[in-house]
Amino acid sequence: MPISRFVEYEDAPPDVRAVYDDIMATRQVDCINNFWKALAQHPPTLARTWESLKQVMAQGALDPIVKEMLYVAVSIAHGCDYCVNSHTAAARKAGMTDAMLGELMTVAGMASETNALATAYQVELDDRLHVAARSGN
Amino acid sequence: MPISRFVEYEDAPPDVRAVYDDIMATRQVDCINNFWKALAQHPPTLARTWESLKQVMAQGALDPIVKEMLYVAVSIAHGCDYCVNSHTAAARKAGMTDAMLGELMTVAGMASETNALATAYQVELDDRLHVAARSGN
Amino acid sequence: MPISRFVEYEDAPPDVRAVYDDIMATRQVDCINNFWKALAQHPPTLARTWESLKQVMAQGALDPIVKEMLYVAVSIAHGCDYCVNSHTAAARKAGMTDAMLGELMTVAGMASETNALATAYQVELDDRLHVAARSGN
Amino acid sequence: MPISRFVEYEDAPPDVRAVYDDIMATRQVDCINNFWKALAQHPPTLARTWESLKQVMAQGALDPIVKEMLYVAVSIAHGCDYCVNSHTAAARKAGMTDAMLGELMTVAGMASETNALATAYQVELDDRLHVAARSGN
Amino acid sequence: MPISRFVEYEDAPPDVRAVYDDIMATRQVDCINNFWKALAQHPPTLARTWESLKQVMAQGALDPIVKEMLYVAVSIAHGCDYCVNSHTAAARKAGMTDAMLGELMTVAGMASETNALATAYQVELDDRLHVAARSGN
Amino acid sequence: MPISRFVEYEDAPPDVRAVYDDIMATRQVDCINNFWKALAQHPPTLARTWESLKQVMAQGALDPIVKEMLYVAVSIAHGCDYCVNSHTAAARKAGMTDAMLGELMTVAGMASETNALATAYQVELDDRLHVAARSGN
Structure with a gap:
């Protein structure tokens, strides 16, 4: 049981959903790992971390x-x-x-x-x- | 200043000198790094560590x-x-x-x-x- | 399953029980966390750690x-x-x-x-x- | 002596200089720490790290x-x-x-x-x- | 669930089995810990690690x-x-x-x-x- | 150069001096290590840490x-x-x-x-x- 709740796609606000969509498109997968669902409780951290990771791992x-x-x-x-x-x-x-x-x-x-x-x-x-x-x- | 003294090639006992020779031959260099000179105070650790490293990094x-x-x-x-x-x-x-x-x-x-x-x-x-x-x- | 057994209040010797009482009074709670129950196997560590923590976190x-x-x-x-x-x-x-x-x-x-x-x-x-x-x- | 050379302001390419300018303006200082001068050898890391730090520490x-x-x-x-x-x-x-x-x-x-x-x-x-x-x- | 599969004695190739036999003889036990069963997926690591550990812990x-x-x-x-x-x-x-x-x-x-x-x-x-x-x- | 200044014996307030005296008596030495001189900037940490260390290392x-x-x-x-x-x-x-x-x-x-x-x-x-x-x- 993680600290803070997982944010599921269907419950996510638009800014979180946009990051989730980009993760799935970039990685060509159809689901989101728990790591991102945990970060999504703090949307600026989710967005910044994903942008950084995408750039670093390209x-x-x-x-x-x-x-x-x-x-x-x-x-x-x-x-x-x-x-x-x-x-x-x-x-x-x-x-x-x-x-x-x-x-x-x-x-x-x-x-x-x-x-x-x-x-x-x-x-x-x-x-x-x-x-x-x-x-x- | 390291803990324990560096063992220089000219002062080294035969078992240490054999490891030093193998390090220089394997790496095609003509000197020994301080790391090995420090380990040489405990010859079994020198020999074992070098053998492992040589195998692992090949x-x-x-x-x-x-x-x-x-x-x-x-x-x-x-x-x-x-x-x-x-x-x-x-x-x-x-x-x-x-x-x-x-x-x-x-x-x-x-x-x-x-x-x-x-x-x-x-x-x-x-x-x-x-x-x-x-x-x- | 922890290393060493938890010491429950009812099984605790008087010196451990005194620390438990002080923890509950200081924190205004009515139970003891597993951390303290584990330390209680070595009563001097329990007493010293609790005294330090109480002082440090005040x-x-x-x-x-x-x-x-x-x-x-x-x-x-x-x-x-x-x-x-x-x-x-x-x-x-x-x-x-x-x-x-x-x-x-x-x-x-x-x-x-x-x-x-x-x-x-x-x-x-x-x-x-x-x-x-x-x-x- | 660091790994990689420090990039001084006067030698910096425009993208690095822009980050340096933003660091000095944001922090109201007139010089750049060695940390940033070291990162500047890899400009995308400099830019990304500074943007993240600025956002996180605000x-x-x-x-x-x-x-x-x-x-x-x-x-x-x-x-x-x-x-x-x-x-x-x-x-x-x-x-x-x-x-x-x-x-x-x-x-x-x-x-x-x-x-x-x-x-x-x-x-x-x-x-x-x-x-x-x-x-x- | 570990990364990589445990190699059980009955499924092990001869070089792995020889290490397992030496572990059990040296330690006077009749079974092999999961740690060694995991390393056995990469037999050179199993052999090298066991030889080192046996030497170091004697x-x-x-x-x-x-x-x-x-x-x-x-x-x-x-x-x-x-x-x-x-x-x-x-x-x-x-x-x-x-x-x-x-x-x-x-x-x-x-x-x-x-x-x-x-x-x-x-x-x-x-x-x-x-x-x-x-x-x- | 450490963070915070070393507190020398001759400049120390009585509570710090008492700890220094106990360190020298317990260890049978006639000087104080830099570690304690650094902690002495925050006397409660000096006293607590020394008491703990003395107890733990006996x-x-x-x-x-x-x-x-x-x-x-x-x-x-x-x-x-x-x-x-x-x-x-x-x-x-x-x-x-x-x-x-x-x-x-x-x-x-x-x-x-x-x-x-x-x-x-x-x-x-x-x-x-x-x-x-x-x-x-």
């Missing part, structure tokens, strides 16, 4: 499948069960195979381990890496 | 560039400055452009926002997404 | 409603479902409206996004902000 | 000072040093006194402790709290 | 009971419900009493509080502590 | 060395650099050897990895573990 220099896998990785690190499930589903829809899923998860696990080790030992950044992160050289 | 169903970007995304979420820098450098070396970097970071930011919103509203997972995450159908 | 320079909203914000960031629910309930009891709830959640989401972006880009703190954070000038 | 059902304190609380929980400093500075500018700062921080500390305890004991949510979080009743 | 300079309690503490901080439960169970099996459990949890709570306070106040590390952390002197 | 069912190592583990997971350093120093003072340090850190790393994997695969808790975590049977 085809760009990175393919949607890579973006969805990045989304899953961040959601694992934050322990957000809803987002792990919903973006794993989206990544699969975008073409992620079982082998890709397995590698995504193992990278997420490995990164978590070395993140902890770098913090545990309070490792100072190498000047060389600093430069390379910044400029690629 | 070419597989995902390209190394995608794996490095996933690594960066997790490191951002955990707030590990060392790893954000070192894996951004590695991703650039693997071919990540400025445009790809910009999109990686904006996806990491967006995911963090919706992770928080899904938690804030305690949104229940849609049965449909559960199934889709599991099976791709 | 009217001070900040109103209880603001304190409860801050509590919700931190609980969202840590992904603690129990605390998100219990302190959202407390904030509502203290007068938080639906509009205030909506803004609290959207701020929590936005902060999470820019936290991630500041880490992603490893932004150095402006000297000016350093000073202003410290002294208000 | 006067609404919550006062800007409360919003800034919520921002600080989330930033503490995520360990984002940049944001802790920049939003503490903003909260002070909005009127936060030393006493309010002290209480904000002690609430953030206390919430972190009970978040951990609720997770440690895996406390199940009371049905009563579920309902109260949702509806205020 | 008797060494620290007793297994201390290692299991450290595992619980980290799992609480990451909010991993599965791991909090499974490693609390393992710690109990290794001899952790109710009193030890109570103290473990109260330390985890207290550390979370002072972690937040040190971040909130952006406390600079004392040079003296730096040295003492590094060398024990 | 000899009990767990030895101080184990408690300090648990503290380090939690601090690693939260990425609190100050606390990683200060409690590593305290653990060394309590007798932690280099070998124990190495194992502490490798357990912290390993736990972080499996925490991520359990979340990644959304593994359901085994009923058996639930019971064992609760009761030790």
Whole structure:
């Protein structure tokens, strides 16, 4: 049972319904996920979040499948069960195979381990890496 | 100044030196990052972590560039400055452009926002997404 | 099913019962939340935690409603479902409206996004902000 | 040294300069924080993030000072040093006194402790709290 | 319902079955936890993770009971419900009493509080502590 | 440069000085860490936090060395650099050897990895573990 009530399409005011219509048209689906129905209690958050997500996840220099896998990785690190499930589903829809899923998860696990080790030992950044992160050289 | 001393190549015992040699050969570099020099104080952790990382980050169903970007995304979420820098450098070396970097970071930011919103509203997972995450159908 | 058993009022030893009585008197309620019943397995933790919470959440320079909203914000960031629910309930009891709830959640989401972006880009703190954070000038 | 270069006003393309102008006009300041100069390497992220932040942090059902304190609380929980400093500075500018700062921080500390305890004991949510979080009743 | 299917012993390919046999022999149990059954969808991750865990958790300079309690503490901080439960169970099996459990949890709570306070106040590390952390002197 | 000023002993009001005296007497040291000097800007937080810490970290069912190592583990997971350093120093003072340090850190790393994997695969808790975590049977 979520905090605040889900806003169903048939009960939604026009501004919420317009966002729902755009979500369904953009994603070529015929229903709305609970996440959006929860946000719809605060319509400005619904509209702003959807506009941002649509822009961020569109085809760009990175393919949607890579973006969805990045989304899953961040959601694992934050322990957000809803987002792990919903973006794993989206990544699969975008073409992620079982082998890709397995590698995504193992990278997420490995990164978590070395993140902890770098913090545990309070490792100072190498000047060389600093430069390379910044400029690629 | 890190916790525990860095182990330099010239001071390293043979088991540590063997790992250092393998790191330099695998990555085709001629120096060792501080991270490994810190782990080398506990040689079993150095050996195990390097073997795992080498296996996890090798070419597989995902390209190394995608794996490095996933690594960066997790490191951002955990707030590990060392790893954000070192894996951004590695991703650039693997071919990540400025445009790809910009999109990686904006996806990491967006995911963090919706992770928080899904938690804030305690949104229940849609049965449909559960199934889709599991099976791709 | 929690780790460790809930300690019900009727089964509680006198030191636990005294804390329960103080919780009910302070909050003007007639039952004890599961959180306290779980802590009561280790009575010193129950007593110390309740004394601290009572002191911290009392009217001070900040109103209880603001304190409860801050509590919700931190609980969202840590992904603690129990605390998100219990302190959202407390904030509502203290007068938080639906509009205030909506803004609290959207701020929590936005902060999470820019936290991630500041880490992603490893932004150095402006000297000016350093000073202003410290002294208000 | 940040990942990616800061974009200074005099070097900025027109779309970035327009955002910088709006930031300075909205906040009534005459310089741009490093955070925005870092985001400006990816102009769509700069524009989107600023538009969102401006909308989210405006006067609404919550006062800007409360919003800034919520921002600080989330930033503490995520360990984002940049944001802790920049939003503490903003909260002070909005009127936060030393006493309010002290209480904000002690609430953030206390919430972190009970978040951990609720997770440690895996406390199940009371049905009563579920309902109260949702509806205020 | 987990992401990906559990691999049961009777359906497992030989490489997975070999890991399962080693888990049961090492731990002297006659069944396999869901965690391993989930990892088994990606056999290299199953094998690598089990080998690492077996090595890390063996008797060494620290007793297994201390290692299991450290595992619980980290799992609480990451909010991993599965791991909090499974490693609390393992710690109990290794001899952790109710009193030890109570103290473990109260330390985890207290550390979370002072972690937040040190971040909130952006406390600079004392040079003296730096040295003492590094060398024990 | 911390948020808020350090309160030095010679400038401290009597209530702060009394806490400082108790810290030095209890720990048998002759100076005060920056952490306490920062908290002293808000004397009730200083007094409450010190009383709690003193109680929590005293000899009990767990030895101080184990408690300090648990503290380090939690601090690693939260990425609190100050606390990683200060409690590593305290653990060394309590007798932690280099070998124990190495194992502490490798357990912290390993736990972080499996925490991520359990979340990644959304593994359901085994009923058996639930019971064992609760009761030790």
